[in-house]
Amino acid sequence: MDQDDEIRNDRVSRIRERRRAEEAKKTEPVRMQSIKARDLEAESYLERTKRNRKFDTRWVSGILALLFGAAAACYAFLPMFRFDNIVITGMEKISKAEVIYFSGAKGKPVFTIDPGQVRTTLLTLYHDIYDAEVRIDFPAEMTISLTERVPVVEWDFGGDSFWIDKDGMVLNESRSRDDTIHVYADSFPGAASQEDRNLPSYFSKDVLRTIRTMGSYVPKDKPLYFTYKNGFGWDTDEGWRIFFGKSDTDMEEKLRMEESLTKYFHENELEPIFVSLEYKDAPYYRFVEN
Numbered sequence: 001m002d003q004d005d006e007i008r009n010d011r012v013s014r015i016r017e018r019r020r021a022e023e024a025k026k027t028e029p030v031r032m033q034s035i036k037a038r039d040l041e042a043e044s045y046l047e048r049t050k051r052n053r054k055f056d057t058r059w060v061s062g063i064l065a066l067l068f069g070a071a072a073a074c075y076a077f078l079p080m081f082r083f084d085n086i087v088i089t090g091m092e093k094i095s096k097a098e099v100i101y102f103s104g105a106k107g108k109p110v111f112t113i114d115p116g117q118v119r120t121t122l123l124t125l126y127h128d129i130y131d132a133e134v135r136i137d138f139p140a141e142m143t144i145s146l147t148e149r150v151p152v153v154e155w156d157f158g159g160d161s162f163w164i165d166k167d168g169m170v171l172n173e174s175r176s177r178d179d180t181i182h183v184y185a186d187s188f189p190g191a192a193s194q195e196d197r198n199l200p201s202y203f204s205k206d207v208l209r210t211i212r213t214m215g216s217y218v219p220k221d222k223p224l225y226f227t228y229k230n231g232f233g234w235d236t237d238e239g240w241r242i243f244f245g246k247s248d249t250d251m252e253e254k255l256r257m258e259e260s261l262t263k264y265f266h267e268n269e270l271e272p273i274f275v276s277l278e279y280k281d282a283p284y285y286r287f288v289e290n
Contacts, residue, residue, distance in 0.1 A: 081110050081140050086208065091145035093173065094126060103134075110140050111219060119145070127201075128171055149174070153181045153211055163247070164211075168203040179213035187228035190247060194228040213248035217255065230276055238262060239271070243276035254280055261285070 069163035083105045088096040100106055102125055105113045115246070122132045122144070131147040133275045151163035154176045166277040187194055203211075211224075214232040218224050224235050225241070233243030236258075244254050254277045263282065265272060274286040 054183075057107055082143050083110070083113065083140050085141065087141075087143045088146065089143065090111065091129070091148050093148075094128065094146070100147070102117060103142075103144065105142055110136065122146070127169060128173065130165070151176060151180055153183060153208070153215075156182065156184045157188065158186065162199060164203055164208065166208075167209045168205060170199060170201055170203065181224060183211065183212060183224045183226050185226035187225070191228060210246070210248040213251060214244070217251065236266070237264070238277055240273055242275040243278060250280055255284060 061112040072159040086100045086103065086105060086109070088099050099122065101120060103118045105118060106120070113136070115136055119132045120136045123129055128149055129146050130149040133145040133147075135145070136142045137143070149167075149169060149171055151171060151174045152166050153164040154174075155162050155164065163171040163176070163180075165171060187196070188199065189203065189210075190200065192198075210232070214234075215224055218234045219237055224245075225233050225235075227233075227243070230243035231246035233241055237239050242258060244251065257274075257277055257280060261275065264270075270283045270287060272287050
């Protein structure tokens with residue numbers, strides 16, 4: 001019996017031993033890692049990631065640089081990206097070839113031309129241009145649309161004419177329209193003397209307003225006059241010439257005075273040849289000498 005018990009116990013021990021070995025294989029021991037080791041491993045991982053990212057970024061930057069370089073080379077050297085045909089619209093009296101020349105765009109690559117600078121250059125060179133629109137379309141098409149200054153006054157100065165636009169700019173060449181105020185003059189507002197022929201480059205807003213005001217009161221089909229001594233005036237329907245001075249101050253009152261004087265002249269059968277209401281408190285008139 002003792003021998004059988006020993007054999008049985010020995011078999012049980014081997015079975016237990018084998019089970020413990022199998023369990024040990026299934027469950028590996030947990031290795032404890034120090035904080036320092038974990039930090040070193042994290043830094044190593046981050047460094048590898050950084051190197052890989054830097055490597056990728058350099059590649060992307062290099063490819064983009066090549067693409068932009070190729071595009072710039074195309075814009076710089078290919079004929080299709082240079083301005084060859086420049087269209088000018090809006091004005092006939094200015095030479096189109098001259099406008100193209102001063103634009104500085106003929107034969108130049110597209111990326112070298114600034115539309116804003118072209119506009120500024122043309123407005124500076126040509127006072128007759130009121131505005132300029134410069135448009136660039138792909139691949140290399142430029143259109144320059146010019147707006148001409150429109151005269152509101154034509155000033156006939158001893159046989160020579162100049163024009164004034166709505167901003168008071170003096171134009172040496174233009175075309176009068178039906179609504180242009182025509183002034184026959186022996187001088188101009190602001191002249192230093194009656195012999196002064198040095199025209200200003202523009203007239204002030206006050207002067208332009210006065211011209212327009214006077215032009216609105218001129219009898220139909222009668223011209224507006226301006227003299228250095230008497231200012232603005234016109235010929236009346238009754239046959240005499242009347243002047244109101246160099247400004248439009250008190251025009252309503254002066255026009256009422258004209259009506260009163262006209263009635264007075266008719267009642268007294270007087271025929272004046274000249275009337276001045278420049279100073280409303282001291283009207284002056286001259287009669288035909290018999």
